[in-house]
Amino acid sequence: MSVNRENPAVLIIGAGMTGICLVIKLRELGITNITVLEKAETIGGTWRENRYPGVACDVPSHAYTYSFEPNPDWSTFFAGGKEIHEYYQRVFYKYGVNFVTKLGEAVNSCVYQDGQWTVKTAKGNTYVADLLFSATGILHQPKYPDIPGLDSFAGIAMHSARWDTSLDLKGKRIGVIGTGSSAAQLIPELINTPGTDVTVFQRTPQWLVEAKNKPYTDAQKKRFREQPWRMALVRRLSLWTFEQGTSALTSDSWWGSKMHALFAWNAKRYLEQSIQDPLLRAKLTPDYKFGCKRVVMNETFYPAIQKPNAHLVTEGIERIEPTGVVTKDGKLHELDILVLATGFDPAAFMRPMEFRGRDGLSIDDAWKTKVQAYRSLLVPQFPNFFLMLGPNSPIGNYSVIAMSEIQADYCMELVKLWQDGKLREIEAKPEAVQGWMAMLKSKMGHTVWASGCQSWYLDKDGDPLTWPDSWKNWVALMRDVKLSDLVS
Numbered sequence: 001m002s003v004n005r006e007n008p009a010v011l012i013i014g015a016g017m018t019g020i021c022l023v024i025k026l027r028e029l030g031i032t033n034i035t036v037l038e039k040a041e042t043i044g045g046t047w048r049e050n051r052y053p054g055v056a057c058d059v060p061s062h063a064y065t066y067s068f069e070p071n072p073d074w075s076t077f078f079a080g081g082k083e084i085h086e087y088y089q090r091v092f093y094k095y096g097v098n099f100v101t102k103l104g105e106a107v108n109s110c111v112y113q114d115g116q117w118t119v120k121t122a123k124g125n126t127y128v129a130d131l132l133f134s135a136t137g138i139l140h141q142p143k144y145p146d147i148p149g150l151d152s153f154a155g156i157a158m159h160s161a162r163w164d165t166s167l168d169l170k171g172k173r174i175g176v177i178g179t180g181s182s183a184a185q186l187i188p189e190l191i192n193t194p195g196t197d198v199t200v201f202q203r204t205p206q207w208l209v210e211a212k213n214k215p216y217t218d219a220q221k222k223r224f225r226e227q228p229w230r231m232a233l234v235r236r237l238s239l240w241t242f243e244q245g246t247s248a249l250t251s252d253s254w255w256g257s258k259m260h261a262l263f264a265w266n267a268k269r270y271l272e273q274s275i276q277d278p279l280l281r282a283k284l285t286p287d288y289k290f291g292c293k294r295v296v297m298n299e300t301f302y303p304a305i306q307k308p309n310a311h312l313v314t315e316g317i318e319r320i321e322p323t324g325v326v327t328k329d330g331k332l333h334e335l336d337i338l339v340l341a342t343g344f345d346p347a348a349f350m351r352p353m354e355f356r357g358r359d360g361l362s363i364d365d366a367w368k369t370k371v372q373a374y375r376s377l378l379v380p381q382f383p384n385f386f387l388m389l390g391p392n393s394p395i396g397n398y399s400v401i402a403m404s405e406i407q408a409d410y411c412m413e414l415v416k417l418w419q420d421g422k423l424r425e426i427e428a429k430p431e432a433v434q435g436w437m438a439m440l441k442s443k444m445g446h447t448v449w450a451s452g453c454q455s456w457y458l459d460k461d462g463d464p465l466t467w468p469d470s471w472k473n474w475v476a477l478m479r480d481v482k483l484s485d486l487v488s
């Protein structure tokens with residue numbers, strides 16, 4: 001079968017931040033035969049899905065922006081979810097990504113055969129592609145807690161990422177399970193709603209860093225517009241700070257340890273200065289290393305949890321009954337609404353699609369022993385397929401947009417090599433995948449993630465699913481395409 005390598009048929013699954021970026025980059029290569037399949041009726045990924053009160057980004061707005069599309073109009077230092085969603089919509093239309101996007105096209109299966117991918121959707125449509133990109137995001141599939149009686153709850157129960165925006169919260173007794181980044185944003189909004197009584201069920205205290213969220217004035221926005229270097233400076237400084245954080249979490253060198261101690265001291269001081277009641281402070285004090293779980297960046301949680309209508313429960317959940325949550329001390333906490341801020345399955349890449357590579361190999365079989373992808377992107381036996389933001393991407397607290405752009409650039413380099421005939425198919429050699437996994441393993445022990453806490457950063461073997469080294473080293477690696485690692 002002859003493939004038009006100059007303008008191949010490209011399919012992208014997902015019209016979120018990464019999918020939009022890919023279309024723009026592919027067009028820069030002169031590729032126009034692109035189709036984006038988006039399961040929902042609107043675009044925007046995470047920022048379409050997460051609608052809970054208080055949803056925001058805890059990465060500074062100017063750093064959570066495409067490098068090629070700065071936005072002088074961000075209203076605050078940390079933008080809210082709605083504003084970020086609007087930004088993506090603007091970029092989507094400005095770059096004409098809408099012309100190649102099919103909405104309401106949930107992908108059911110992707111099967112590779114004879115050099116092409118056949119993709120079928122729930123609507124019964126079939127698409128054929130030479131190159132396939134999964135841009136479905138990392139944290140997409142909600143994780144529901146395995147608590148006895150959850151289904152018996154007679155009130156309203158919902159996951160934080162499945163928020164019912166029509167719900168009237170006033171005067172309600174609300175329970176929240178979880179105290180991660182989503183919970184820390186939404187709990188204060190619930191507590192500050194008139195007449196509510198909010199019970200927070202905390203299993204593990206979180207490390208929390210104060211994230212002051214100042215609005216940008218009209219004068220500042222005008223300066224950003226007229227002198228774009230100012231936006232670039234805010235972006236660089238924000239990213240630099242996060243880069244130091246990443247180094248502190250991934251290195252046990254002298255410098256890494258000092259940086260780690262400084263970040264931990266700062267968070268501890270914030271807790272001590274913010275929480276007046278010593279008993280509550282003790283409940284909120286983590287007993288594991290700073291950064292082992294994803295650090296929560298927030299300025300509203302500590303003030304809110306001290307309000308009279310807020311209760312922090314640490315006794316542990318025994319079961320759920322129709323009227324509420326029973327904790328291990330036998331107490332029934334009666335509730336009208338139960339919010340499950342219990343996070344996501346970080347290894348559910350592409351699922352629940354049927355995904356088959358060479359010789360009918362299913363992704364479940366390919367990953368039976370380990371979820372792995374060369375440079376996070378190339379899955380052995382799944383040629384001409386790119387798993388964006390795949391395992392061991394440098395997730396953590398860094399800007400996921402910056403990450404996505406760098407991965408997209410790397411993919412474009414591979415596509416160019418393939419177009420030039422230097423690669424028969426885009427696939428990593430088995431020994432390169434083994435080398436990649438061994439390199440990751442050798443670095444993991446130095447990270448704080450492997451220091452003995454439970455978090456979504458770890459896979460089933462207790463190995464970090466994140467990039468276990470500095471941001472700088474990751475970027476250098478991604479800018480260096482090693483042709484010898486690829487099947488030629």
Ligand code: N01
Nearest residue numbers: 056057058145178179180181182183203204294341342343
């Ligand atoms: O989820 P989480 P999240 N019984 O997994 C608890 C991104 N994000 O949605 O710590 C009782 O962090 C669990 O307890 P424990 C960001 O990458 C970004 O908050 O496991 N509790 C924990 O407290 C983030 O890391 C932004 O003991 C149970 C909570 O639920 C990721 O999304 C904003 C339980 C889950 O915390 C996920 O954050 C928001 C059980 N059975 C989120 N099961 C930005 O601003 C779970 N928990 C960019």
